[in-house]
């Protein structure tokens with residue numbers, strides 16, 4: 346049987362990798378390799394042109410790093426929207442998530458143009474949201490996602506953009522509407538650092554399956570892994586504020 350493979354672009358890891366968001370790339374890579382799925386990872390730096398991949402990942406960062414990346418991403422907005430419409434998977438964490446929308450207005454300074462992969466926008470609030478988060482989704486098993494938030498940005502979803510889920514613990518997108526994260530087509534954004542995927546292996550596998558479907562044009566089932574340790578860790582964090 347031909348070896349399965351997927352390709353991942355890690356967007357601007359030198360700039361957007363707050364709180365070890367790199368752990369998401371490591372998780373995707375390992376969970377593929379443990380199944381014999383070959384993973385090609387391309388790190389994209391400032392000045393590089395982004396090429397076609399099955400999955401694009403971008404981490405979080407302070408406003409300054411976001412400013413540096415926003416211009417680079419905006420130059421390639423058309424290509425990335427075409428990739429979204431071709432079924433490519435995107436995962437953006439916090440600052441990266443904010444750039445998936447139409448704009449991010451920091452507390453000080455110019456508004457940053459987003460790439461409008463999802464119908465959403467972000468404005469910086471006065472309060473910083475810091476703490477553990479539990480989200481209840483309607484598309485994962487187990488239903489929950491756990492992580493850590495640290496952002497002043499308030500994100501508002503519009504149009505066909507749906508949240509990842511409801512806040513059980515934490516502030517989520519804006520501390521007002523009770524939702525966390527955003528999804529449009531296979532574009533996913535979330536405020537959950539941690540990093541996210543090591544403690545949410547079921548979400549990692551959900552993204553890998555979507556990336557395989559993008560690559561092969563059909564659903565490709567995943568071999569089950571022994572996730573006992575990961576799921577016990579996940580469950581130990583569900584509902585915990587401290």
Ligand code: GLN
Nearest residue numbers: 405406439440496497498
């Ligand atoms: N600078 C953005 C904010 O404070 C994103 C921060 C982050 O990526 N953790 O909302």
